[in-house]
Amino acid sequence: MAAAAATSAAPRVLSAEPRRRDPVAVGVPPWRLSPGSRVRAASRPRQENVRRGQLISTNIKSRSLLCPPCRCAQMALANTRIAYQPDVKKHSGVLAYELVQGSLVQWNSFMDKSVPDPPTAVLLHGILGSRKNWGSFAKRLAQEFPMWQFLLVDLRCHGDSASIKKRGPHTVASTALDVLKLIVQLRLTPRVLVGHSFGGKVALSMVEQAAKPLARPVRVWVLDATPGKVRAGGDGEDHPAELIESLRRMPMQVSSKQEVVDALVKEQFSVDVARWVATNLRRSSPLGSLSSSSFSWIFDLNGISDMYKSYEETNLWGIVENVPRGVHINFLKAERSLHRWALDDLQRIHTAEELAADEGGGVEMHVLEDAGHWVHADNPDGLFRILSSTFRIEATIRGMQN
Incomplete structure (x- = not known):
């Protein structure tokens, strides 16, 4: 496994001036792009830091490129590997990932462990996708919420993670465990999990499997997926x-x-x-x-x-109907969803809302208008407005200001 991973570049820290932003739909399957949908420019220029890479096993020694704790990470030299300390064997290949950081984030996983990690959101793609599906959207979030960082991963068998051989079974649960292992090795405690389609069930499975390293409270967004049976669309739609x-x-x-x-x-x-x-x-x-x-x-x-x-067979209604204290699960249904949302699904979610409120958790249902299954392509502005509420709530809770 390590040998396969070692062919990829090690994690790097990049810093880039924000350019005129392209539509958020870039990098995601354009099932139905909304005419004229564009991302509005920020009111003031900001920077975002992007770390790309893979947790790998390597014996290459190189001097640290880390900046002093008082400053953001500096740009790493091209093709330079950052040595993992103290024991590189603990960092065998897990998943390919990218960490998009807001301009006010002054942290990376190689700093002194006494430095707390900033609020982190994990963004998960669906079947046949990759972390690139979330690239433009994550940068937009980082510009709007500069104290946050966003972890994008290639799930097993997808993208750059396909070169990292994984033992079966290849399931929702094993995929979720991969992501949990990654955030442990990166020393992250995510406050927000966002998963599209298959990735939505992965996010639910992460909550089901682990109390740690998931923080409490943690907010989960399941985008156009139900906890149980997957009902494909009708004739003329892509199955x-x-x-x-x-x-x-x-x-x-x-x-x-x-x-x-x-x-x-x-x-x-x-x-x-x-x-x-x-x-x-x-x-x-x-x-x-x-x-x-x-x-x-x-x-x-x-x-x-x-x-x-x-994905079709996994049933995660249990975690929804018995939400752990400190967990808030949000479901987002696309108005023109590729999947069929049965009336029974909607009723169970609404019932779960009432139960969760009594148990110190939360369940909430949202509808994204003018969007098909690929919500971040069909209506990126609408999705951004809905998801932004989560980061504003978290910022208020923790006394953070953008």
Whole structure:
């Protein structure tokens, strides 16, 4: 496992001046982009720090690039590995991740352990996605809430984490355990968990499995997913299970991304979804070569198939109907959801709201208008407004000011 992970670059600390922000939909599957949806510019320029990398096992020694505790992390030199102290064997590969930090965050996981970590939110993608789905949205949150940091991960079998071999079973529970292990090794205590679709069930499973390292209170957002049965949409809609099976019939290497798009469209999948799936292709070329006539998939499709089956079968109503004290679970239903929200699901959530209030927890239901299943692409501004309430509440509770 460590050998596979060692091929990727170690965690780096990057600092970048904010540029004119692109629509938040960048990096997510464009099922239905709202015409003219753009992110408004911030009222004053801010910076955000971005750490990208992978927890890896390495014997390479290098001088620390950490800044003094009184300042933010400085920019790491390109291709420089940061040594893990004191025992690198504790940091074998877990998941590929990216840490987007607001401009007022003065912390990183290599500082003195006496330095408390800032308020942290974990953002989880869905099946066939990657951490890049949340990239633009996380930067927008970091600019609006500069004291926060946002952990984006590639779940097992997805993105850069696909190169880290994981033992089965590939389930919602094992995926949640991966994320819990990652936040332990990064010494984080997340205050907010946000999961889209499959990632929503992963967030619920994290709460179910562990009291620590999850903080109390912790706020969970489950975006367009129910705790139990997954009900696919009607005819003419893109069904994930069928999409996975179509991809499994494709060769491991193809001559072009357009070849994949054409093949999927021929099988009645939408052009937008076909193009999004093609973003999981990476050019196959020898080291140092600038051109190649073939592309290969970056995900582990067999593992993803198992994960989706687990998503369909996993029942987490128990954690919703018996919410632990200090946990607040928010469900967000897309107005034009790809999945069918049964009346029974909505009634159970509303009943859970009343029960949770009596037990010191919380359950709440939200509806995002003018959005399909891909909420962060269809209505990013609406989603931002709804999620922002969580960070403002947390800031008020802890006496933080932006």
